[in-house]
Amino acid sequence: MIANSVTRWSRRIGLAAVATVAALPTWAATDGGGGGLPQLDVSTFPTQVFWLFVSFALLYFVMSKVAIPRIADVLEERQERIEDDIETADRLRAEAEAVKAEYEKAVADARSDAHDLVRKAMDEIAASHAKAEAEAAKKTAETTKAAEARIAEQRTEALESLKSVASEAAAEATAKLTGLKVTDAKVGKAVEAAMQGGA
Amino acid sequence: MASPVDQFQIKTIGPSLNVAGMDISFTNSAAFMILATVVVGVFLTQSMSGRHLVPTRFQSMAELSYEFIANMVRENVGSEGRAYFPLIFTLFMFILAGNLLGMIPYSYTFTSQIIVTFAMAITVFIGVTIIALLKHGTHFFSYFLPEGAPIVLAPLLIVIEVLSYLSRPISLSVRLFANMMAGHTMMKVFGGFVVALGIFGVAPLAVLVALTAFEVLVAVLQAYVFAILTCIYLHDAIHLH
Numbered sequence: 001m002i003a004n005s006v007t008r009w010s011r012r013i014g015l016a017a018v019a020t021v022a023a024l025p026t027w028a029a030t031d032g033g034g035g036g037l038p039q040l041d042v043s044t045f046p047t048q049v050f051w052l053f054v055s056f057a058l059l060y061f062v063m064s065k066v067a068i069p070r071i072a073d074v075l076e077e078r079q080e081r082i083e084d085d086i087e088t089a090d091r092l093r094a095e096a097e098a099v100k101a102e103y104e105k106a107v108a109d110a111r112s113d114a115h116d117l118v119r120k121a122m123d124e125i126a127a128s129h130a131k132a133e134a135e136a137a138k139k140t141a142e143t144t145k146a147a148e149a150r151i152a153e154q155r156t157e158a159l160e161s162l163k164s165v166a167s168e169a170a171a172e173a174t175a176k177l178t179g180l181k182v183t184d185a186k187v188g189k190a191v192e193a194a195m196q197g198g199a
Numbered sequence: 200m201a202s203p204v205d206q207f208q209i210k211t212i213g214p215s216l217n218v219a220g221m222d223i224s225f226t227n228s229a230a231f232m233i234l235a236t237v238v239v240g241v242f243l244t245q246s247m248s249g250r251h252l253v254p255t256r257f258q259s260m261a262e263l264s265y266e267f268i269a270n271m272v273r274e275n276v277g278s279e280g281r282a283y284f285p286l287i288f289t290l291f292m293f294i295l296a297g298n299l300l301g302m303i304p305y306s307y308t309f310t311s312q313i314i315v316t317f318a319m320a321i322t323v324f325i326g327v328t329i330i331a332l333l334k335h336g337t338h339f340f341s342y343f344l345p346e347g348a349p350i351v352l353a354p355l356l357i358v359i360e361v362l363s364y365l366s367r368p369i370s371l372s373v374r375l376f377a378n379m380m381a382g383h384t385m386m387k388v389f390g391g392f393v394v395a396l397g398i399f400g401v402a403p404l405a406v407l408v409a410l411t412a413f414e415v416l417v418a419v420l421q422a423y424v425f426a427i428l429t430c431i432y433l434h435d436a437i438h439l440h
Contacts, residue, residue: 037204039380044209044228045314046221051229052315059236059293064285067243071265074250074258081252 167191203387207311207380227307228315235296235309243292264292268426275430279437287433290319291426298379298418302411310421311379313372320372323429331436342439371428378421382414 038044167187174182215224243264246257254262268288272280280287294310301308309315331339343360344353389410392403 037380038207038209039311039313039376041209043222044226044312047211047223047226048209048228048309048312048314049318050221050223051225051232052309052318055229055232055236056289056293056319058233059239060286060289062236062240063243063289063292067240067247067261068265068285068288070244070247070250071261074247074254075262075265077250078252 163188163191163195166195203384203391204380206307206383206387209312228309228312231297231300231307231309232315235293235300238300239292239296264288271427271430275427276434276437280430280433283433287426287429290323290429291422294319294375294425295419295422298422299415301379301383302415302418308379308383310375311383313376316376317368317372319425320368320375323371323432324368327429327432327436330433331439334437335439339439342435367432371425375421375425378417382410382417386410386414 167184170191171182171184171187174180174187210227211224212227212230213225215222217223242257243261246255246261249255249258251258265288268291269284272284272287276283297308297310300306301310331342343357343364345356345360348356386407389403389407393400393407396403
Protein backbone atom coordinates (compact mmCIF):
# COMPACT_ATOMS: atom_id res chain seq x y z
CA MET A 1 0.00 0.00 0.00
CA ILE A 2 2.80 2.36 0.93
CA ALA A 3 4.78 1.28 -2.09
CA ASN A 4 1.70 1.94 -4.16
CA SER A 5 1.31 5.40 -2.65
CA VAL A 6 4.96 6.13 -3.24
CA THR A 7 4.83 5.14 -6.89
CA ARG A 8 1.66 7.15 -7.31
CA TRP A 9 3.27 10.04 -5.57
CA SER A 10 6.45 9.86 -7.62
CA ARG A 11 4.39 9.69 -10.80
CA ARG A 12 2.45 12.77 -9.78
CA ILE A 13 5.65 14.55 -8.84
CA GLY A 14 7.13 13.59 -12.19
CA LEU A 15 4.15 15.05 -13.98
CA ALA A 16 4.26 18.13 -11.82
CA ALA A 17 7.94 18.48 -12.70
CA VAL A 18 7.09 18.20 -16.39
CA ALA A 19 4.50 20.91 -15.92
CA THR A 20 6.94 23.10 -14.07
CA VAL A 21 9.66 22.65 -16.66
CA ALA A 22 7.12 23.31 -19.37
CA ALA A 23 6.02 26.41 -17.50
CA LEU A 24 9.55 27.84 -17.40
CA PRO A 25 9.59 29.22 -20.93
CA THR A 26 6.43 31.17 -20.13
CA TRP A 27 8.57 34.19 -19.44
CA ALA A 28 10.43 33.62 -22.64
CA ALA A 29 7.15 33.42 -24.51
CA THR A 30 5.80 36.58 -22.93
CA ASP A 31 9.09 38.42 -23.05
CA GLY A 32 10.46 37.37 -26.40
CA GLY A 33 7.11 37.10 -28.14
CA GLY A 34 6.70 33.90 -30.16
CA GLY A 35 9.89 32.25 -29.02
CA GLY A 36 8.34 29.49 -26.87
CA LEU A 37 5.34 27.27 -27.07
CA PRO A 38 2.21 29.16 -28.13
CA GLN A 39 0.35 27.23 -25.41
CA LEU A 40 2.35 29.03 -22.74
CA ASP A 41 1.44 32.52 -23.90
CA VAL A 42 -0.65 33.64 -20.92
CA SER A 43 -2.18 36.48 -22.89
CA THR A 44 -4.31 33.92 -24.73
CA PHE A 45 -5.59 32.34 -21.51
CA PRO A 46 -8.57 34.59 -20.77
CA THR A 47 -10.09 34.23 -24.22
CA GLN A 48 -9.61 30.46 -24.22
CA VAL A 49 -11.08 30.01 -20.76
CA PHE A 50 -13.96 32.33 -21.66
CA TRP A 51 -14.85 30.52 -24.88
CA LEU A 52 -14.31 27.15 -23.24
CA PHE A 53 -16.81 28.13 -20.58
CA VAL A 54 -19.28 29.45 -23.17
CA SER A 55 -19.11 26.43 -25.47
CA PHE A 56 -19.04 23.89 -22.66
CA ALA A 57 -22.00 25.49 -20.90
CA LEU A 58 -23.89 25.58 -24.20
CA LEU A 59 -23.10 21.93 -24.88
CA TYR A 60 -24.00 20.93 -21.32
CA PHE A 61 -27.33 22.71 -21.68
CA VAL A 62 -28.12 21.01 -25.00
CA MET A 63 -27.00 17.63 -23.67
CA SER A 64 -28.90 17.71 -20.41
CA LYS A 65 -32.06 19.28 -21.79
CA VAL A 66 -32.40 17.63 -25.20
CA ALA A 67 -29.91 14.97 -26.18
CA ILE A 68 -29.69 12.85 -23.02
CA PRO A 69 -33.44 12.72 -22.28
CA ARG A 70 -34.10 11.87 -25.90
CA ILE A 71 -31.59 9.02 -26.00
CA ALA A 72 -32.77 7.77 -22.60
CA ASP A 73 -36.38 7.85 -23.85
CA VAL A 74 -35.57 5.89 -26.96
CA LEU A 75 -33.54 3.31 -25.04
CA GLU A 76 -36.27 2.95 -22.44
CA GLU A 77 -38.93 2.68 -25.11
CA ARG A 78 -36.93 -0.03 -26.84
CA GLN A 79 -36.40 -1.87 -23.56
CA GLU A 80 -40.12 -1.71 -22.85
CA ARG A 81 -40.95 -2.82 -26.36
CA ILE A 82 -38.57 -5.76 -26.09
CA GLU A 83 -40.04 -6.74 -22.74
CA ASP A 84 -43.55 -6.41 -24.16
CA ASP A 85 -42.63 -8.52 -27.12
CA ILE A 86 -41.08 -11.18 -24.91
CA GLU A 87 -44.23 -11.16 -22.79
CA THR A 88 -46.42 -11.48 -25.87
CA ALA A 89 -44.23 -14.27 -27.17
CA ASP A 90 -44.50 -16.08 -23.84
CA ARG A 91 -48.26 -15.65 -23.81
CA LEU A 92 -48.58 -16.88 -27.39
CA ARG A 93 -46.39 -19.84 -26.65
CA ALA A 94 -48.50 -20.73 -23.62
CA GLU A 95 -51.60 -20.42 -25.80
CA ALA A 96 -50.08 -22.57 -28.47
CA GLU A 97 -49.17 -25.15 -25.87
CA ALA A 98 -52.75 -25.15 -24.54
CA VAL A 99 -54.08 -25.55 -28.08
CA LYS A 100 -51.63 -28.34 -28.68
CA ALA A 101 -52.66 -30.10 -25.47
CA GLU A 102 -56.29 -29.69 -26.44
CA TYR A 103 -55.60 -31.06 -29.88
CA GLU A 104 -53.71 -34.00 -28.45
CA LYS A 105 -56.56 -34.71 -26.07
CA ALA A 106 -59.02 -34.52 -28.95
CA VAL A 107 -56.89 -36.89 -30.99
CA ALA A 108 -56.62 -39.31 -28.05
CA ASP A 109 -60.39 -39.09 -27.49
CA ALA A 110 -61.09 -39.68 -31.16
CA ARG A 111 -58.70 -42.59 -31.15
CA SER A 112 -60.37 -44.22 -28.14
CA ASP A 113 -63.80 -43.48 -29.64
CA ALA A 114 -62.73 -45.09 -32.86
CA HIS A 115 -61.40 -48.05 -30.94
CA ASP A 116 -64.69 -48.39 -29.09
CA LEU A 117 -66.63 -48.13 -32.33
CA VAL A 118 -64.48 -50.74 -33.99
CA ARG A 119 -64.89 -53.09 -31.07
CA LYS A 120 -68.61 -52.49 -30.95
CA ALA A 121 -68.89 -53.12 -34.65
CA MET A 122 -66.82 -56.25 -34.33
CA ASP A 123 -69.00 -57.43 -31.45
CA GLU A 124 -72.13 -56.73 -33.48
CA ILE A 125 -70.74 -58.52 -36.46
CA ALA A 126 -69.76 -61.46 -34.30
CA ALA A 127 -73.22 -61.53 -32.72
CA SER A 128 -75.06 -61.37 -36.02
CA HIS A 129 -72.67 -63.91 -37.41
CA ALA A 130 -73.44 -66.29 -34.54
CA LYS A 131 -77.17 -65.68 -34.98
CA ALA A 132 -77.00 -66.32 -38.69
CA GLU A 133 -74.98 -69.44 -38.06
CA ALA A 134 -77.52 -70.69 -35.57
CA GLU A 135 -80.38 -69.96 -37.93
CA ALA A 136 -78.62 -71.65 -40.77
CA ALA A 137 -77.96 -74.68 -38.57
CA LYS A 138 -81.61 -74.78 -37.57
CA LYS A 139 -82.75 -74.50 -41.16
CA THR A 140 -80.36 -77.21 -42.24
CA ALA A 141 -81.58 -79.45 -39.48
CA GLU A 142 -85.18 -78.86 -40.55
CA THR A 143 -84.40 -79.51 -44.16
CA THR A 144 -82.54 -82.66 -43.23
CA LYS A 145 -85.46 -83.81 -41.12
CA ALA A 146 -87.93 -83.14 -43.94
CA ALA A 147 -85.72 -84.90 -46.40
CA GLU A 148 -85.35 -87.87 -44.10
CA ALA A 149 -89.14 -88.01 -43.65
CA ARG A 150 -89.64 -87.90 -47.37
CA ILE A 151 -87.05 -90.62 -47.87
CA ALA A 152 -88.75 -92.78 -45.28
CA GLU A 153 -92.13 -92.18 -46.91
CA GLN A 154 -90.79 -92.98 -50.31
CA ARG A 155 -89.13 -96.05 -48.95
CA THR A 156 -92.41 -97.28 -47.49
CA GLU A 157 -94.09 -96.52 -50.77
CA ALA A 158 -91.39 -98.35 -52.62
CA LEU A 159 -91.71 -101.28 -50.32
CA GLU A 160 -95.46 -101.28 -50.81
CA SER A 161 -95.14 -101.27 -54.57
CA LEU A 162 -92.42 -103.89 -54.35
CA LYS A 163 -94.84 -106.15 -52.48
CA SER A 164 -97.47 -105.83 -55.15
CA VAL A 165 -94.93 -106.29 -57.91
CA ALA A 166 -93.47 -109.29 -56.15
CA SER A 167 -96.94 -110.73 -55.60
CA GLU A 168 -97.78 -110.34 -59.25
CA ALA A 169 -94.47 -111.78 -60.30
CA ALA A 170 -94.86 -114.64 -57.88
CA ALA A 171 -98.41 -115.35 -59.10
CA GLU A 172 -97.26 -115.22 -62.68
CA ALA A 173 -94.31 -117.45 -61.97
CA THR A 174 -96.45 -119.96 -60.08
CA ALA A 175 -98.96 -120.01 -62.89
CA LYS A 176 -96.29 -120.49 -65.46
CA LEU A 177 -94.41 -123.13 -63.56
CA THR A 178 -97.18 -125.09 -62.02
CA GLY A 179 -100.16 -124.03 -63.92
CA LEU A 180 -101.96 -123.41 -60.73
CA LYS A 181 -104.11 -120.43 -60.20
CA VAL A 182 -103.19 -118.92 -56.94
CA THR A 183 -105.38 -116.32 -55.34
CA ASP A 184 -104.05 -112.90 -54.78
CA ALA A 185 -104.60 -113.17 -51.12
CA LYS A 186 -102.55 -116.32 -50.83
CA VAL A 187 -99.71 -114.87 -52.93
CA GLY A 188 -99.77 -111.71 -50.91
CA LYS A 189 -99.50 -113.64 -47.70
CA ALA A 190 -96.62 -115.72 -49.06
CA VAL A 191 -94.72 -112.71 -50.34
CA GLU A 192 -95.20 -110.93 -47.09
CA ALA A 193 -93.94 -113.91 -45.25
CA ALA A 194 -90.93 -114.22 -47.55
CA MET A 195 -90.13 -110.56 -47.24
CA GLN A 196 -90.44 -110.67 -43.52
CA GLY A 197 -88.22 -113.69 -43.39
CA GLY A 198 -85.77 -112.44 -45.99
CA ALA A 199 -85.49 -108.98 -44.72
CA MET B 200 9.86 26.28 -42.95
CA ALA B 201 7.31 26.93 -40.23
CA SER B 202 8.06 25.62 -36.80
CA PRO B 203 6.14 22.44 -35.90
CA VAL B 204 4.61 24.26 -32.96
CA ASP B 205 3.27 27.12 -35.05
CA GLN B 206 0.10 25.10 -35.50
CA PHE B 207 -0.76 25.81 -31.88
CA GLN B 208 -0.68 29.59 -32.41
CA ILE B 209 -3.82 31.34 -31.24
CA LYS B 210 -5.14 33.68 -33.90
CA THR B 211 -7.87 36.22 -33.32
CA ILE B 212 -10.83 36.01 -35.67
CA GLY B 213 -12.84 39.19 -36.17
CA PRO B 214 -12.72 42.20 -33.86
CA SER B 215 -10.81 42.02 -30.62
CA LEU B 216 -13.01 42.03 -27.54
CA ASN B 217 -11.89 43.41 -24.21
CA VAL B 218 -13.89 42.92 -21.05
CA ALA B 219 -12.59 44.26 -17.76
CA GLY B 220 -9.11 44.58 -19.19
CA MET B 221 -9.07 40.98 -20.42
CA ASP B 222 -8.84 39.95 -24.03
CA ILE B 223 -11.69 37.58 -24.84
CA SER B 224 -11.58 37.92 -28.62
CA PHE B 225 -12.99 35.14 -30.72
CA THR B 226 -10.06 32.96 -31.87
CA ASN B 227 -9.33 29.88 -33.94
CA SER B 228 -9.33 27.93 -30.68
CA ALA B 229 -12.73 29.35 -29.72
CA ALA B 230 -14.07 28.61 -33.20
CA PHE B 231 -13.23 24.93 -32.80
CA MET B 232 -14.70 24.81 -29.31
CA ILE B 233 -17.96 26.16 -30.71
CA LEU B 234 -17.67 23.79 -33.67
CA ALA B 235 -17.17 20.85 -31.29
CA THR B 236 -20.26 21.96 -29.36
CA VAL B 237 -22.29 22.23 -32.55
CA VAL B 238 -21.04 18.93 -33.95
CA VAL B 239 -21.76 17.03 -30.73
CA GLY B 240 -25.09 18.78 -30.20
CA VAL B 241 -26.26 18.18 -33.77
CA PHE B 242 -24.94 14.62 -33.79
CA LEU B 243 -26.66 13.61 -30.55
CA THR B 244 -29.96 15.39 -31.19
CA GLN B 245 -30.40 14.92 -34.93
CA SER B 246 -29.34 11.28 -35.03
CA MET B 247 -31.98 10.57 -32.39
CA SER B 248 -34.73 12.66 -34.02
CA GLY B 249 -36.11 9.63 -35.84
CA ARG B 250 -36.50 7.77 -32.53
CA HIS B 251 -36.22 4.56 -34.48
CA LEU B 252 -36.97 1.35 -32.71
CA VAL B 253 -34.31 -0.27 -34.85
CA PRO B 254 -31.60 2.39 -34.85
CA THR B 255 -30.11 3.89 -37.98
CA ARG B 256 -26.33 4.09 -38.23
CA PHE B 257 -26.07 7.52 -36.65
CA GLN B 258 -28.67 6.74 -34.01
CA SER B 259 -26.75 3.61 -33.16
CA MET B 260 -23.56 5.65 -32.75
CA ALA B 261 -25.30 8.11 -30.46
CA GLU B 262 -26.83 5.30 -28.41
CA LEU B 263 -23.51 3.49 -28.18
CA SER B 264 -21.72 6.59 -26.88
CA TYR B 265 -24.52 7.14 -24.37
CA GLU B 266 -24.41 3.56 -23.14
CA PHE B 267 -20.61 3.55 -23.09
CA ILE B 268 -20.47 6.51 -20.71
CA ALA B 269 -23.53 5.34 -18.76
CA ASN B 270 -21.81 2.01 -18.10
CA MET B 271 -18.56 3.77 -17.23
CA VAL B 272 -20.33 5.93 -14.65
CA ARG B 273 -22.30 2.97 -13.25
CA GLU B 274 -19.23 0.77 -12.92
CA ASN B 275 -16.83 3.40 -11.57
CA VAL B 276 -19.05 5.64 -9.47
CA GLY B 277 -22.04 3.48 -8.66
CA SER B 278 -25.69 4.43 -8.53
CA GLU B 279 -24.89 7.78 -6.87
CA GLY B 280 -23.10 8.74 -10.06
CA ARG B 281 -26.33 9.07 -12.05
CA ALA B 282 -26.61 12.76 -11.14
CA TYR B 283 -23.18 13.45 -12.64
CA PHE B 284 -23.76 11.43 -15.81
CA PRO B 285 -24.75 14.44 -18.00
CA LEU B 286 -21.57 16.28 -16.96
CA ILE B 287 -19.28 13.31 -17.65
CA PHE B 288 -21.03 12.54 -20.93
CA THR B 289 -20.66 16.18 -21.99
CA LEU B 290 -17.02 16.21 -20.91
CA PHE B 291 -16.26 13.04 -22.87
CA MET B 292 -18.07 14.11 -26.02
CA PHE B 293 -16.55 17.61 -25.90
CA ILE B 294 -12.98 16.32 -25.55
CA LEU B 295 -13.58 13.57 -28.09
CA ALA B 296 -14.96 16.04 -30.61
CA GLY B 297 -12.08 18.45 -29.91
CA ASN B 298 -9.50 15.70 -30.39
CA LEU B 299 -11.10 14.25 -33.51
CA LEU B 300 -11.80 17.61 -35.14
CA GLY B 301 -8.11 18.34 -34.58
CA MET B 302 -7.27 15.38 -36.81
CA ILE B 303 -8.79 17.12 -39.81
CA PRO B 304 -6.02 18.86 -41.80
CA TYR B 305 -5.85 22.66 -41.33
CA SER B 306 -8.12 22.45 -38.30
CA TYR B 307 -7.23 23.55 -34.79
CA THR B 308 -6.88 21.25 -31.79
CA PHE B 309 -8.07 23.17 -28.74
CA THR B 310 -7.31 20.19 -26.47
CA SER B 311 -3.61 20.77 -27.21
CA GLN B 312 -3.89 23.98 -25.17
CA ILE B 313 -2.73 23.51 -21.59
CA ILE B 314 -5.03 26.24 -20.35
CA VAL B 315 -8.08 24.51 -21.87
CA THR B 316 -7.26 21.10 -20.40
CA PHE B 317 -6.23 22.68 -17.12
CA ALA B 318 -9.44 24.69 -16.89
CA MET B 319 -11.44 21.48 -17.34
CA ALA B 320 -9.26 19.51 -14.93
CA ILE B 321 -9.29 22.16 -12.19
CA THR B 322 -13.07 22.48 -12.54
CA VAL B 323 -13.41 18.71 -12.12
CA PHE B 324 -10.98 18.80 -9.18
CA ILE B 325 -12.72 21.64 -7.36
CA GLY B 326 -16.16 20.17 -8.10
CA VAL B 327 -15.14 16.76 -6.82
CA THR B 328 -13.60 18.26 -3.67
CA ILE B 329 -16.77 20.25 -2.98
CA ILE B 330 -18.89 17.11 -3.46
CA ALA B 331 -16.64 15.22 -1.05
CA LEU B 332 -16.79 18.01 1.56
CA LEU B 333 -20.56 18.32 1.27
CA LYS B 334 -21.02 14.59 1.57
CA HIS B 335 -18.56 13.77 4.31
CA GLY B 336 -17.82 17.07 6.04
CA THR B 337 -14.59 17.01 8.02
CA HIS B 338 -14.55 13.23 7.79
CA PHE B 339 -13.35 13.82 4.23
CA PHE B 340 -9.86 14.56 5.58
CA SER B 341 -9.55 10.96 6.77
CA TYR B 342 -9.04 10.26 3.07
CA PHE B 343 -5.45 11.44 3.47
CA LEU B 344 -4.61 8.79 6.06
CA PRO B 345 -5.22 5.32 4.67
CA GLU B 346 -7.03 3.08 7.12
CA GLY B 347 -4.81 0.61 9.00
CA ALA B 348 -1.61 2.51 8.29
CA PRO B 349 0.88 2.59 11.19
CA ILE B 350 0.55 5.85 13.08
CA VAL B 351 4.31 6.46 12.99
CA LEU B 352 4.09 6.80 9.26
CA ALA B 353 1.17 9.21 9.48
CA PRO B 354 3.15 12.45 8.94
CA LEU B 355 4.81 11.03 5.86
CA LEU B 356 1.66 9.39 4.50
CA ILE B 357 -0.45 12.48 4.96
CA VAL B 358 2.08 14.58 3.07
CA ILE B 359 2.24 12.03 0.27
CA GLU B 360 -1.53 11.67 0.07
CA VAL B 361 -2.14 15.41 0.09
CA LEU B 362 0.46 15.95 -2.62
CA SER B 363 -0.99 13.11 -4.61
CA TYR B 364 -4.46 14.59 -4.25
CA LEU B 365 -3.34 18.08 -5.20
CA SER B 366 -1.46 16.87 -8.24
CA ARG B 367 -4.63 15.35 -9.69
CA PRO B 368 -5.66 18.39 -11.75
CA ILE B 369 -2.10 18.73 -13.02
CA SER B 370 -1.78 15.11 -14.10
CA LEU B 371 -5.28 15.15 -15.56
CA SER B 372 -4.66 18.26 -17.64
CA VAL B 373 -1.05 17.57 -18.60
CA ARG B 374 -1.90 14.06 -19.77
CA LEU B 375 -4.42 15.28 -22.32
CA PHE B 376 -2.47 18.38 -23.32
CA ALA B 377 0.88 16.58 -23.69
CA ASN B 378 -0.61 13.73 -25.69
CA MET B 379 -2.36 16.04 -28.11
CA MET B 380 0.54 18.42 -28.46
CA ALA B 381 3.15 15.70 -28.89
CA GLY B 382 1.06 13.85 -31.46
CA HIS B 383 0.37 16.91 -33.56
CA THR B 384 3.98 18.09 -33.34
CA MET B 385 5.19 14.66 -34.46
CA MET B 386 2.84 14.72 -37.41
CA LYS B 387 4.00 18.17 -38.39
CA VAL B 388 7.66 17.13 -38.11
CA PHE B 389 7.12 14.05 -40.27
CA GLY B 390 5.07 16.14 -42.67
CA GLY B 391 8.08 18.47 -42.93
CA PHE B 392 10.32 15.46 -43.69
CA VAL B 393 8.01 14.30 -46.47
CA VAL B 394 8.30 17.68 -48.19
CA ALA B 395 12.03 18.09 -47.53
CA LEU B 396 13.08 14.64 -48.76
CA GLY B 397 11.40 14.85 -52.16
CA ILE B 398 11.11 11.40 -53.72
CA PHE B 399 12.52 9.75 -50.60
CA GLY B 400 9.69 11.33 -48.69
CA VAL B 401 7.67 8.15 -49.13
CA ALA B 402 9.44 6.69 -46.07
CA PRO B 403 8.32 9.43 -43.65
CA LEU B 404 4.98 9.44 -45.49
CA ALA B 405 4.47 5.80 -44.50
CA VAL B 406 5.34 6.72 -40.93
CA LEU B 407 2.95 9.64 -41.16
CA VAL B 408 0.10 7.38 -42.27
CA ALA B 409 0.71 5.05 -39.32
CA LEU B 410 1.06 8.05 -37.03
CA THR B 411 -2.25 9.46 -38.21
CA ALA B 412 -4.02 6.22 -37.39
CA PHE B 413 -2.26 6.17 -34.04
CA GLU B 414 -3.31 9.76 -33.36
CA VAL B 415 -6.96 8.89 -34.02
CA LEU B 416 -6.58 6.14 -31.43
CA VAL B 417 -4.94 8.57 -29.00
CA ALA B 418 -7.73 11.10 -29.63
CA VAL B 419 -10.38 8.58 -28.54
CA LEU B 420 -8.26 7.07 -25.79
CA GLN B 421 -7.43 10.39 -24.14
CA ALA B 422 -11.08 11.45 -24.12
CA TYR B 423 -11.83 8.09 -22.49
CA VAL B 424 -9.01 8.49 -19.97
CA PHE B 425 -10.17 11.97 -19.01
CA ALA B 426 -13.72 10.74 -18.52
CA ILE B 427 -12.78 7.63 -16.56
CA LEU B 428 -10.39 9.52 -14.28
CA THR B 429 -13.17 12.00 -13.58
CA CYS B 430 -15.35 9.00 -12.68
CA ILE B 431 -12.67 7.60 -10.38
CA TYR B 432 -12.22 10.95 -8.64
CA LEU B 433 -15.98 11.15 -8.23
CA HIS B 434 -16.00 7.67 -6.78
CA ASP B 435 -13.32 8.68 -4.26
CA ALA B 436 -15.31 11.77 -3.35
CA ILE B 437 -18.52 9.82 -2.81
CA HIS B 438 -17.13 6.67 -1.18
CA LEU B 439 -13.76 7.86 0.25
CA HIS B 440 -11.61 4.93 -1.00
